[in-house]
Amino acid sequence: MDQASPENYPRPDFQRSNLQWQSLNGPWDFIFDDEDIGLKAFWHQNGLPDQVQLQQDTTQRAQGSSSESANITAKIAANPENLIHGNLNQRKSHATVHKKGQIKVPFVFQTPASGINDRDVHEVFWYQRRFSDIRSHLQKSGGYRLLLRFGAVDYEATVWVNGHYVGGHRGGHVPFDVDVTDPINASNLQENEVTIRVFDSAYDLTQPRGKQYWGAKPESIFYTPSGGIWQSVWLESVPPARLEDSSHGTILRSNDIENGILQGSIVVSGRSVWNGYMVSMGASYGGVTIRQSPKIGPPKEGNRVDISLDLRMLDEVQSKIPDSHILASFNNNRAWRNGLALWSPEHPQLYEITLRLFDPDGLMVDEVTTTIGMRSLEWKTGNGTFKLNGHLLFQILNLDQGYWPDTLMTPPSQDALKADIEMAKKMGFNGCRKHQKVEDPVFLYWADRLGYLVWGEMANAYSFSEQYISRFDQEWMEAVKRDINHPCVITWTPVNESWGYNDLKNNAEQRNHIRSLYYMTKALDPTRPINDNCGWEHVKSDLTTFHDYADSDELANTCSTLEGILGPKAGRSTFVAPITGLDEGASHTSGAVVVCTEFGGVNIAPASKTGHEDEWGYTTAADPADLLSRIEKLVNAVVDGGHCGGFVYTQLTDIEQETNGLHSFDRKEKLEAVKLKSVMENAQRKYFERRLG
Numbered sequence: 001m002d003q004a005s006p007e008n009y010p011r012p013d014f015q016r017s018n019l020q021w022q023s024l025n026g027p028w029d030f031i032f033d034d035e036d037i038g039l040k041a042f043w044h045q046n047g048l049p050d051q052v053q054l055q056q057d058t059t060q061r062a063q064g065s066s067s068e069s070a071n072i073t074a075k076i077a078a079n080p081e082n083l084i085h086g087n088l089n090q091r092k093s094h095a096t097v098h099k100k101g102q103i104k105v106p107f108v109f110q111t112p113a114s115g116i117n118d119r120d121v122h123e124v125f126w127y128q129r130r131f132s133d134i135r136s137h138l139q140k141s142g143g144y145r146l147l148l149r150f151g152a153v154d155y156e157a158t159v160w161v162n163g164h165y166v167g168g169h170r171g172g173h174v175p176f177d178v179d180v181t182d183p184i185n186a187s188n189l190q191e192n193e194v195t196i197r198v199f200d201s202a203y204d205l206t207q208p209r210g211k212q213y214w215g216a217k218p219e220s221i222f223y224t225p226s227g228g229i230w231q232s233v234w235l236e237s238v239p240p241a242r243l244e245d246s247s248h249g250t251i252l253r254s255n256d257i258e259n260g261i262l263q264g265s266i267v268v269s270g271r272s273v274w275n276g277y278m279v280s281m282g283a284s285y286g287g288v289t290i291r292q293s294p295k296i297g298p299p300k301e302g303n304r305v306d307i308s309l310d311l312r313m314l315d316e317v318q319s320k321i322p323d324s325h326i327l328a329s330f331n332n333n334r335a336w337r338n339g340l341a342l343w344s345p346e347h348p349q350l351y352e353i354t355l356r357l358f359d360p361d362g363l364m365v366d367e368v369t370t371t372i373g374m375r376s377l378e379w380k381t382g383n384g385t386f387k388l389n390g391h392l393l394f395q396i397l398n399l400d401q402g403y404w405p406d407t408l409m410t411p412p413s414q415d416a417l418k419a420d421i422e423m424a425k426k427m428g429f430n431g432c433r434k435h436q437k438v439e440d441p442v443f444l445y446w447a448d449r450l451g452y453l454v455w456g457e458m459a460n461a462y463s464f465s466e467q468y469i470s471r472f473d474q475e476w477m478e479a480v481k482r483d484i485n486h487p488c489v490i491t492w493t494p495v496n497e498s499w500g501y502n503d504l505k506n507n508a509e510q511r512n513h514i515r516s517l518y519y520m521t522k523a524l525d526p527t528r529p530i531n532d533n534c535g536w537e538h539v540k541s542d543l544t545t546f547h548d549y550a551d552s553d554e555l556a557n558t559c560s561t562l563e564g565i566l567g568p569k570a571g572r573s574t575f576v577a578p579i580t581g582l583d584e585g586a587s588h589t590s591g592a593v594v595v596c597t598e599f600g601g602v603n604i605a606p607a608s609k610t611g612h613e614d615e616w617g618y619t620t621a622a623d624p625a626d627l628l629s630r631i632e633k634l635v636n637a638v639v640d641g642g643h644c645g646g647f648v649y650t651q652l653t654d655i656e657q658e659t660n661g662l663h664s665f666d667r668k669e670k671l672e673a674v675k676l677k678s679v680m681e682n683a684q685r686k687y688f689e690r691r692l693g
Contacts, residue, residue, distance in 0.1 A: 008414060010151055010232035011175075012445045013486070014245040017367040020237040022134045024148075024194075030103035030116070033124040033197075044195040045163035048128050051099040103127070105233055106151070108226040112406045125228060127196040133184055135237045143240040145270065146184060148194065149177040151231025151440065155200040155207055162187045163195075171475035172200070172208065173438035173459050174482060175231075175247055200227035206468035206500075208475055210436035210459030211401060211655075212409075218656045223401075226409045231440055241271040242366045243279070243355050247478065249304065252353065252485045254372040255527045257389060260312035260340040262372060266305045266355055268298060276360025279305040284352045285341055286325030288317055295358055311351055311374060312339040334391055342389050343373025343487045345430040348451030350487075373448060373487030379529040379542055382591035385691060386645050388490075394687045395453060395646025396680050398424055398662070399598060400432040402439050403655045405665045409437065417443040419667070421452045424652060426673045427662060428680030431488075433534075433597060433648045436460060436496060438479045447488035455491040455531070455648075456483055460499040464510055468500060477520065484525055492521050492528055497535040497547065497570075504537045504576055508583040511576060514539040534597050536572040544588050546574055547598035549618040549650075552633035555599060559641035565594060593645045596638045601650040601660040602630050604670060617660030618650075624671040632679045639683045642690050 008023070009015055031048050035056060043049065107114035109125065135144050148159065154172030158165070164186075167178035184192050201207050202225070203214055213222035244250050249267040256263065264281050271277065278295035291309050298305045318330055318339065327347045328335030335342055341349040350371040357366040378387035386393045400420065404412055411417050417440060424432060431453025434443070438458065447454050458476045461468050476494050483489050494517045495501065501510040518532050518540040529542035536546060546569055548555055558564040566574045566588055578585035603617025604627055621627035631649070638647045653661035662676070663669050 010149070010234060011245065011441055013441060013448075014368060014370050016238070017369060020134060020136075020139070022131075022235045024129065024131060024233040024235060025105050027102045027129070028105050029100055029128040030109070031100040031126050032098040032109075032118075032122045033126055034098065034122060036124045038124070038126055038197060043126060044160040044165075044197070047193075048100050048126055048195075051097055054096050054098070105229050106231050107407055107410050108154075108228050108230050110224050110226060111408050111410070113410075113412065119224065121202045122227065123202055124197065124199050127198070127229065128193065130191045130193050131235060132191055134235050139237055144237050145179055145181045145240060147177045147236045147238055148180045149175065149234050149236055150229070151175050151233070152438070153196070153198060153229050153231075154212075154226055155209075156198065158197045160195045162189065162192055170471065171478060172230075173210075174475055174478040175441075177236075196229070198228045200225075205463035206461050206465050206471065208459045208461045208472055211403075212459075221658055223403060223656050223658075224408055230408075230410045239270065239357075239366045241277060241357060241359070242269060243267075243357050243368045244269050245368075246485050247482045249481070250355075250485075252370070252372050253527065254343075254374045254485075254487060255376045257337055257340060257342060257374050257376045260310055260338065260374070262309045262311050262351075262353070262374070264305075264307040264309065264353075264355075266307065268303050268305065268357060278358045278362075279307065280356045280358070281307045281309055282354045282356070283309055283311050284354070285311075285313065285317075285349075286321040287352075288320045290317055290351070311341075313341070314339065334389065337389070340374055343375040343448075343451075344388055345451040345453060348449055349373065350448060370485070371448060372485060375487050377490055377528060379593050380591075381593075384591055384593055384643065384645060386593045392688065392691055393646075394684045395431060395595065395648075396429050396684060397431045397433050397453065397455065397597075397646065397648040398427075398429045399435050399648050399651040400424070401435045401651065401653075401655055402437050402443075403653075403665075411440055411442075414440075414442045418446040418450070420652065421446055421450050423663065423667065423669075423673075425450065425452065426677065428673075428677030429649075431455070431490075432652065433457065433493070435651075438482070441482065444483055444486045444488055448486055452488055453490050454486070454488045455493055456480070456489045457493040457496065457534075460496055462500055462502075464500055464502065464507075464513075469513055472500070473517075473520070476517065477524065480521060480524055490528060491531055491543070492525070493531040493534050494518075494521065495533040498533060498537045498572065501533070501537070504533075504539070505573075506579065508579055511539045511583055529593070531597070536569045536574050538575045539586050541586075542592070544574070544592050544594045545597040546594075548596065549599060549601050551619055552630065552637045555634060556637035556640065559596070559638050559644060561641070562588075562594075562643050565641075565643055594643050595646045595648070596644050597648045598650050599638060599647065600631065600634050602627055602634070603654075603660040617658075628671045628675055628679070631676065635679055635683045636686075639686055645687075 029048050104115050109116040109118050152173050156170045158168040159178050161180045161183045164183040166180050169176035211223045212225035218224050244267040251265045253263040266279055278297050280293050280295045282292040283290045293307050296305050327349055330336050335347040343349055350373050353370050353372055355368045356364050359365045375389055433455040436459050458479055498504055504510050514532050518530050521530050531543045531545050532539055532541040534545050575586045601618035602621050604621050621630050638644050651661050653663045654665040
């Protein structure tokens, strides 16, 4: 059996001790189904055809009008570049036959890495491959279940195994799994066949898509779309009664640093009868055991076990910790508090947490290891400051959109995610705003370990409707649940720049939905601030955020006063005004944290014609020295006014035609990292001097 190693497990933040899994990344059979005939032809039962002949007229079919496309883009981009006209998605006239081929999962068909590299419009397509049951004979006799897990499939997936429907999922940025045990047991075959039908609209603007453009060619701030499987797929053998991860409801709250208490709410699934089943939670640091809870059973009416654990270490425990795990001396009050190890960018100290499930005979039937970081966030200080573990925090963030040249939204490897964090820290950033994308979980795994702050964000849609509300609510809640236990995540951002809410000025229904997102998120996670609508037109927000791509002189003038910051941005108010008789509006809360969450966007003028005439930035530097000078002036413009508790510089890397990154698309630096780090450190120093005296 081709057993994958634990080190490459796609969810390294939640691993079973007896992990039995197999990656299904790699070659799959693949075919486009432009006329959506596969279901009627029972491809899921009969297999994918060798080819399919298109019957309809395949001449160019424009969707909408060029003026409509340009108008929508202009509204949501809110920037001054000239848009490409007539950029409409259409099926190419030469596509009359589609042949079955192979695609390399998890890379989407639009990428070179997939082996297909097709940028035409295809809204329905199918995957198929064979696999073997990875369960041992003992596991089969013990009733172990075989799960087929997906990191993310964009946008709607339907899954069959051996011709039997086993499940599906709507939402292109979050994980799901299906239980494939029953059709495998019933078939009793040496090899089984999984078939997946994917639908991903090229035109539906109520579908959350983030930066994936609906035009035929990437333009402005929008990029090539990614359709289908774009994160890992794998098989996993799990006990019939088992511990569940955060996506299924397990929450480990680690914000009570005053008392040193970890609050665990652990979900168990797989059994309808609970008599005698028990759960325990243990904690260690650097391999040294700190606490072990007693075994606790779930209540009769539910499947959730609540356990509290004191993580403060006695002196004798601290003395046993290996030197390699001591990131700061025990008398460092930024790293330790009353024997409690604290997590921060400077000292990313993590506890190892072990969850165990016991059957009625006291036999351990499941064991999972994960990590948590004890840290607290304060954003209601009343003086405009954000605090981490009681200490002033100045957030030096970059806008990170998570695209790569040959793989688009999919990282070329797990190491690439780690490398991006290391690259950013080398330049002086202590975190990122992960923009319009729910990034691969491995990114957060490394952010926890490397000490890197992350603002979690959802991929937005661009048109408001009841269908949009249903789609967005589901996927946003799934995104928050997936990442809720990571200490690196310090802010939630459901909406960016009113995308999907084109009439917040006059529409109370649109405002109410943003409010509902705020309260839904707050109900699930009261420990983090919520940035409701990043940039402008705030409806209900814990933070005041604004976007301003002006050059340094104008930006400095804006940031010199709170009135300037709260003034209109890109023709929109920073907070929504009242609608007489319908809505009370919103306003900046005195003493709330203010963050400039987008600025900069400077590119370098090409030395010669590059063949990419649409390359652009918000402003243009002459060379690397000029770029560094401009960035320093922009950063100082934000900081010197004394009102901003952090900033988000646009952006980490170039992406396709948007060439305003600090690194090129293939991660080559445009200016010396050490010089940029000096700029960032100087900005932080000035902020602390102003605040602390």
